[in-house]
Amino acid sequence: MQGEAWILNNLGLAYYDLQRYQDCVDCYLRALEIRRQVEDRFGQAQTLHNLGNGYQGLEQLEAALLCFQNAFEVFQDIHNQWGQGLSLNGLGEINRRLGHFEKGLGYSQASLTIRCTIGDKHGEGHSLYDMGETYRQIRVFEQARSHLQQALAVRRDLGDRQGEAKALLSLGQVLLETRELAAARDAWRLAHDILEALGDPEVIEAAALLRGLGDFNPGAVPGPNNRLSSTY
Secondary structure: OHHHHHHHHHHHHHHHHOOOHHHHHHHHHHHHHHHHHOOOHHHHHHHHHHHHHHHHHOOOHHHHHHHHHHHHHHHHHOOOHHHHHHHHHHHHHHHHHOOOHHHHHHHHHHHHHHHHHHOOHHHHHHHHHHHHHHHHHOOOHHHHHHHHHHHHHHHHHHOOHHHHHHHHHHHHHHHHHOOOHHHHHHHHHHHHHHHHHHOOOOHHHHHHHHHHOOOOOHHHOOOOOOOOOOOO
16 A cells, blocks of 8 residues: 555655646645555655645645645654654745735745755755745845755756746846846846756746847847756
8 A cells, every 4th residue: 555655755756847736636635545544754744745736736725835845744743854854844835825925934034944954955945945936026125035045056066957047037036026126037038948958838938028028039149058848
């Protein structure tokens, strides 16, 4: 049964990457049922977190919030700090999306503290990004810039190209708000190049942002690699 749960969990991850969110939720629910039957508490918490991401994709934000909260409680009960950092970050993101910005920042800061303590650099990049995004949305641009620049540095160190592009897109928005148009353009051009090389559909968003500045010609934007890839 454990093997079946892992297969269902991994299938859910694949559906999530394909943005087939209902299929991914269905897989996670089946995996969660099995993991409860076999009393795999770590597996339960991990699947609950994944399920929260699936519900986010379906825009069922209250259901996502409950999943992240339940995941955190299980991770806390089994004294798993990695999982606590993971689920706290989920709580920060979902609270931001619900408009609960101060609460979201509190969760994201708690997540960042744990991730820095245990040396989870990948998670640290996520927490820094989420804090930067929250500060951007509440128009505290100095803090937004600082956190997004830190997130960008972490993701570059890790070689996380998709995460780098995501941070650049958000950082460009901050630079636009502070009237640093040339710097915003540079950030978005670099994000466009990375996303184009990865074959990531978010390249459309990057192109639209550049067009908004009035001088974007897709054929004129140099990229390090124009070959499309399925890497995600």
